[in-house]
Amino acid sequence: NAGVTQTPKFQVLKTGQSMTLQCAQDMNHEYMSWYRQDPGMGLRLIHYSVGAGITDQGEVPNGYNVSRSTTEDFPLRLLSAAPSQTSVYFCASSPGHLRSEAFFGQGTRLTVV
Amino acid sequence: DQQVKQNSPSLSVQEGRISILNCDYTNSMFDYFLWYKKYPAEGPTFLISISSIKDKNEDGRFTVFLNKSAKHLSLHIVPSQPGDSAVYFCAAPTYNQGGKLIFGQGTELSVKP
Numbered sequence: 001n002a003g004v005t006q007t008p009k010f011q012v013l014k015t016g017q018s019m020t021l022q023c024a025q026d027m028n029h030e031y032m033s034w035y036r037q038d039p040g041m042g043l044r045l046i047h048y049s050v051g052a053g054i055t056d057q058g059e060v061p062n063g064y065n066v067s068r069s070t071t072e073d074f075p076l077r078l079l080s081a082a083p084s085q086t087s088v089y090f091c092a093s094s095p096g097h098l099r100s101e102a103f104f105g106q107g108t109r110l111t112v113v
Numbered sequence: 114d115q116q117v118k119q120n121s122p123s124l125s126v127q128e129g130r131i132s133i134l135n136c137d138y139t140n141s142m143f144d145y146f147l148w149y150k151k152y153p154a155e156g157p158t159f160l161i162s163i164s165s166i167k168d169k170n171e172d173g174r175f176t177v178f179l180n181k182s183a184k185h186l187s188l189h190i191v192p193s194q195p196g197d198s199a200v201y202f203c204a205a206p207t208y209n210q211g212g213k214l215i216f217g218q219g220t221e222l223s224v225k226p
Contacts, residue, residue, distance in 0.1 A: 004156070033213065040122065042202060042216040043157070058213060090156050092214075099145050099164070099206065102214060104156030 002026050006091050006105035013081040013112045021076040021108050023091030029103075030096035032074040036060065036087040037107075043090065049074055050096065081112045116140045117205055119217035126224050132190040134220045136203035139184065143205040147214070148177060148188050151200045160201070161188070193224045 007022045025032065033048035045058030049068040063085060065077040074093075078085060088109050092102040118137045126132045136146075144165040149157035163170040163177045163186065170177050176189045190197055200221045204214040 006156075035216075040218055042117075042119075042218040043214075044216075045213050048213055092156075099162070101147060101159040101162070104149075104158070106154070106156050 004091055004093050004103050004105040006089075006108050008108060009106065011108060011110050013078070013110065015081060015083060015112060017081050019078050019081065021078075021089055021091075021110075023074045023076065023105060024072050025074075025091075025093040025103070026072065027093060027095075027103065028071060029093035030071070031094045031100075031102075032068065033058070033092050033102070034064070034066065034074070034076045035090045035092065037090060038087050046076065046089075078110075081110075083112045086110060086112045115218075116143075117203060117215045117217040119201075119203060119220050121220050122218070123221045123223070126193045126222065128195055128224055128226050129192045132188075132193045132197065132222055132224065134188040134190075134201050134203075134222065136186045136188075136217050137184060138186075138205060140205070140207075140215075141184070143207075143215075145206055146177070146179065146186055147204045147206075148175075149202045149204060149216075151202065151219070157202060190222075193222075195224050195226055198222055198224050 004025045030051045034046040035043040047066040049055045091105040094100045094102040147162045148160040150160045151157040179186045200219045202219045203217045
C-alpha cells in the first residue's frame with residue numbers, strides 16, 4: 001500500500017534552475033496539498049487542490065506552480081529556484097471531507113545554492 | 114499571524130514519565146484539532162484528534178485535552194517511551210480553503226532511557 005509517494009527524496013539546484021517535485025497518491029483522495037517545512041515555522045501551505053482540474057494558492061505560493069490533471073498526481077514546479085526555497089517539501093492527500101486526516105509523503109529535501 | 118502556536122520548541126522527558134506537549138490557538142472558529150508525529154527523514158503521521166464538542170480524547174498512551182475557553186490543547190503521553198522521540202505538530206483545519214491544515218511550529222520531544 002504505497003499511500004503518498006514523493007520523488008526525488010533529495011535535490012540540489014543552482015539558483016535560477018527549474019525543477020518539478022513529483023507527488024502521487026493511490027488512495028483516490030480528492031484533496032492534495034504541498035507544504036514546506038522550515039525551522040521554527042512548522043508546515044506552511046504552498047498550493048492545494050480540491051480535485052482534478054482545480055488548484056488554489058496557500059500561504060506561500062510565490063515561486064511555485066502546480067497543476068492537477070488527474071486525481072492521482074499533483075506535481076509542484078519551481079520556476080526559477082532561489083536560496084529562499086531551500087526547505088523540506090511535503091505532499092499530502094486526504095479524502096476531502098472536513099475532518100479527515102491528511103496522509104503525507106516522505107518529503108523532498110531541496111537545497112538551492 | 115500564527116493562528117496555531119506551540120511555544121516550546123523542545124521537551125526532554127525521562128522514560129516512563131509523562132510528556133505534556135502544549136498548543137494554543139487564536140481562531141475561535143477552529144472546532145477540530147489534530148496531532149501529528151514526525152520522525153526524521155519521514156513525513157508527518159496522524160496521531161490523534163479531538164472535536165470541540167469534547168474536552169478529552171484518549172487512544173492508548175495518548176490523550177488530548179481541549180480547553181476551549183483558554184483556546185488551549187495539550188497532548189499527554191503516559192508512560193513515555195524512547196520510541197516517542199519525535200517532533201509533534203498540532204494542527205487545525207480551516208474550512209474556507211478546502212479544509213487546509215494550519216500547523217503549529219512543532220515541539221521536539223526527546224525521551225531518555
